[in-house]
Amino acid sequence: MPRVDDNGVTRRWIAALAALALPLGLIAAAPGIASAREVTPEIVNGEPGVAGEFPFLASVRAYVGNSYYSCGGTFVSSTQVVTAAHCFYDENGRRLTDVRVGPADGTYLPYNSERVSASNVDIHRQYSGTTQVNDIALITLASAIPGVAVASVPTLAQWQALTEGGDPVQSAGWGTTSSGGSSPSQFRTADLTIVPDAKCADYSSTYSIGSVTYRGIGPSFKADKMICAGGATSTGLPVDTCQGDSGGPLVAGSTLVGIVSWGEGCAGYDDGTPIRLTPGVYTRLGAYLAWLAERGVGSSEQATAPGAPTGASATVSGEQQFTLTWNAPADDGGSPITGYRIEESVDGGEWDDLGVTTTPETSVDVIDVEPGTYRYRVAAINAEGESAFSQPSAPVTMPSEFVTTPGKVSGFSKGRFIKKGKTYRVTVRWKAPLEDGGAEITGYFARVGISGRWSSWTDLDEPTTLLKNLRPGKRYTVQVQAANAQGVGAIASYRVTTPRR
Numbered sequence: 001m002p003r004v005d006d007n008g009v010t011r012r013w014i015a016a017l018a019a020l021a022l023p024l025g026l027i028a029a030a031p032g033i034a035s036a037r038e039v040t041p042e043i044v045n046g047e048p049g050v051a052g053e054f055p056f057l058a059s060v061r062a063y064v065g066n067s068y069y070s071c072g073g074t075f076v077s078s079t080q081v082v083t084a085a086h087c088f089y090d091e092n093g094r095r096l097t098d099v100r101v102g103p104a105d106g107t108y109l110p111y112n113s114e115r116v117s118a119s120n121v122d123i124h125r126q127y128s129g130t131t132q133v134n135d136i137a138l139i140t141l142a143s144a145i146p147g148v149a150v151a152s153v154p155t156l157a158q159w160q161a162l163t164e165g166g167d168p169v170q171s172a173g174w175g176t177t178s179s180g181g182s183s184p185s186q187f188r189t190a191d192l193t194i195v196p197d198a199k200c201a202d203y204s205s206t207y208s209i210g211s212v213t214y215r216g217i218g219p220s221f222k223a224d225k226m227i228c229a230g231g232a233t234s235t236g237l238p239v240d241t242c243q244g245d246s247g248g249p250l251v252a253g254s255t256l257v258g259i260v261s262w263g264e265g266c267a268g269y270d271d272g273t274p275i276r277l278t279p280g281v282y283t284r285l286g287a288y289l290a291w292l293a294e295r296g297v298g299s300s301e302q303a304t305a306p307g308a309p310t311g312a313s314a315t316v317s318g319e320q321q322f323t324l325t326w327n328a329p330a331d332d333g334g335s336p337i338t339g340y341r342i343e344e345s346v347d348g349g350e351w352d353d354l355g356v357t358t359t360p361e362t363s364v365d366v367i368d369v370e371p372g373t374y375r376y377r378v379a380a381i382n383a384e385g386e387s388a389f390s391q392p393s394a395p396v397t398m399p400s401e402f403v404t405t406p407g408k409v410s411g412f413s414k415g416r417f418i419k420k421g422k423t424y425r426v427t428v429r430w431k432a433p434l435e436d437g438g439a440e441i442t443g444y445f446a447r448v449g450i451s452g453r454w455s456s457w458t459d460l461d462e463p464t465t466l467l468k469n470l471r472p473g474k475r476y477t478v479q480v481q482a483a484n485a486q487g488v489g490a491i492a493s494y495r496v497t498t499p500r501r
Contacts, residue, residue, distance in 0.1 A: 053189065054172040055149030056254070058103060060139065060247055061115070062088055062096035069096060072173040072248025074151050074256050075103070076297050078144040083247035084259050084283065085127040085137045093129060097121070101139060103148050116141045122295060124288070133225050135261045135283045137247075138295055151249060151256040153298030156334050159286040162252040165196030169229055169252050171260060171282075173245035190239050192231040192250070195279045197223040197336070198359045207279075211236040214279050217264065219358050224338035224383045225287050227258055228279035241280045242266035250282045258282030286335065287383040303335035305385035309362070309378045312393040317365065319402040325363040326378045326390060335382040336360070343389065345375045356381065371400040406482040406489035407435030409444070409463065414496055417470075424470040424498045428478050430463045439484040446480045454479075473500040 058073035058081045069090065073083035081101055088096045099118035119142040124134040154162065163169075172189045195214060199207040203218035210232030221228060229250065231239025241248070241260050250258030261283045264270075268277035292298045307329035317323035328337060342354040342364065357364055366376070374396055377389040411431030417424045432441050444460045448467050458465065470476060475497045481488040 054249070054251075055103075056151040057172055057249065058083070058101050059115075060087060061100050061102075063098040063100065064090060064096060070244055071246045072244075072260065073101065073139065074249040074251075074259075075145075075148050076150055076153055076256070076292075078146065078148050078150070079141045080295075080297060081139040081141070082249075082256065082259065082292070082297070083137050083139060084261055085123045085135050086129060086132065086261070087247045088121055088123060088137060089129060099139060101141060101145075103145055116143055116145055118142065124291065131220070131222070132262045132281070133222055134288075136259060136285075136288050136291070138292065138297065151251060151254055153289070153292060154255050154257065154285075155299045156286055156289055156303055158255065159257055159289065160336070162255060163194050163227060163257050163286065165194055165199070167194045167252065168192070169194060169250050169257060171229075171241050171245065171248060171250050173241065173248040173260065190231055190241060192229040192239060192280075195228045195230060197221075197227070197338070198361065200226075200228040200279060200281075201359045210234075212238045213277070214238075215276050217278050217281070221281060222338075223284075223336070223359070224381070225284050226261065226281050227284045228281050229258075230277075230279035238267040238277055240267040250285075256285055258285050284383075303382065303384045304333040306333040306335075306337060306380040306382050306387045307331035308388040309340065309380050309390040312376055312378050312390045314366070314374065314376050314393045314396045316396065316398065320367065320369045320398065322366045322369055322374065322376075322396065322398070323363060324366055324376050324378075324393070328360070328362055329380045329387060332380075333382050333384055333387075335384055337380050337382055339381045340364075341379040341381060341386060342366075343377050343379075345377075345392070346372050348373075351377070369398045371398050373397045401438055403439045403484070403486045404437040405487045406437045406441060406484050407433040408490045408492040409433050409480050409482050410492065412478075412492075412494035414494075417499055419499075420468075422472070423468070424472065425466060425468045426470065426496060426498075427464060427466050428494060428496065430480055430492070430494070432463060433482045433489060436482075437484050437486055437489070439486060441482050441484055443483050444480055445483060445488060446478060449477050449479070450474060467496070470496075470498045472498050474498050 056075045058075050060071045060073040060083050061068040071083055071087035073081040076082050090096060099121050100115035102115040118139045120140040121137055123137045127134040169192050170189055193209045195207050199205045200217050200221045201223055202216040205216035207214050209230055212232035214230045233239060245260045248260045249256055259282055261281050263280040264278045265275045268275060289298055309326045309329050311327040314322045314324045337360045339357045341356050343351040344354050345351050375392040377392045379389045380387040409430045413429050415427040417426050444463060445457045446460055446465045447455045447457045475495055478494045479491050481491055
């Protein structure tokens with residue numbers, strides 16, 4: 001069966017742990033939660049926070065005996081805090097239930113401020129600790145915190161307007177200032193830029209912010225559930241979130257657009273070892289507005305599945321390969337298109353599922369195609385579901401033998417010039433091309449030119465042509481193309497110069 005190419009990359013993540021008995025300034029970083037590799041969200045190369053700059057920033061702690069795991073969060077009301085789901089599991093994957101929250105209160109971590117216990121922690125029921133998909137949770141406090149500032153929760157249209165590739169955003173938290181490093185007592189802020197989804201999802205892509213170049217993450221980045229962002233200082237250093245910033249806000253002004261979730265190391269380092277520099281990954285708040293609305297947060301406006309794509313078309317683009325193209329749907333349902341499902345019918349048979357693309361690109365190569373006649377149809381996918389399928393493409397046939405046009409002819413030679421009155425004639429010969437394109441050479445086309453003026457193409461059965469009416473002392477150019485059942489090949493040129501008399 002034909003298949004669609006894709007690339008893969010592993011992911012990683014971490015939560016921060018601190019012991020209550022440790023003195024201030026000696027809070028320890030936690031070991032990584034078990035997975036294929038460590039993931040670490042934190043703020044590196046950021047700036048010290050200014051009092052009142054992030055008044056909606058929350059300090060979230062999940063207690064285990066005399067220790068606690070520490071995360072950030074965002075107040076969206078005096079009793080509700082949005083944070084990351086992974087903050088409520090220990091390194092063995094066990095659920096943590098003793099949760100308490102305090103306001104940021106300026107710039108310093110409120111070690112001694114009064115904390116309010118959570119009456120409920122609503123973790124997205126489809127959260128995956130392996131892939132970090134659906135990394136969102138909503139804390140409801142047992143009592144309100146009077147006077148706390150809150151971040152705005154956008155409508156879907158507002159969210160989309162704030163999170164296009166290249167848009168500026170910010171994050172803040174008390175995370176470590178290097179991968180595996182120590183946490184500051186004063187929270188730090190990060191000026192970041194949204195990286196386009198297609199760049200994040202493509203492992204081989206690059207994207208520059210200032211003088212810093214970020215590399216793509218690959219298929220572990222799920223564009224329907226995640227967004228990514230990176231930053232750069234004026235001196236060319238990357239800016240990133242890190243350990244301890246998990247669950248904290250990604251905002252545009254005072255509007256919440258994402259949640260600190262995971263990343264590959266911090267700012268291109270993993271415990272002091274240089275690694276590929278990739279953007280930080282944040283929970284895509286736009287995908288969870290309906291989920292939040294069901295819990296009394298934000299607008300009840302909901303997205304829908306997209307409309308159907310149009311213009312599906314397949315062409316032979318190589319040996320055992322089609323290139324399939326289509327047009328994106330006019331209606332994306334109010335949620336960005338994240339990929340497309342491809343189906344195939346062979347020789348008029350049933351439709352078979354070839355899989356789902358991982359980017360919003362509207363073309364794909366279908367490879368390993370056996371001989372036969374094929375049709376294709378495409379469905380668009382967003383966070384809300386799949387569209388109806390497009391109209392099928394016109395039938396396209398993969399031949400049993402792949403035929404291309406021939407290569408260039410070679411081995412030109414000419415006979416003796418024969419004078420006829422005031423002009424000359426000469427016979428020019430050539431050899432058949434070494435590459436016949438997989439089909440018999442059926443003939444040749446030739447023409448002769450001088451000073452940019454050309455005769456008409458002549459259809460020839462044999463690799464020879466007679467040039468007539470050539471003027472003395474002139475240079476002529478002969479052009480020849482070989483032909484087979486697929487068409488004519490590339491042009492080969494040969495020059496002849498007539499005698500002066």
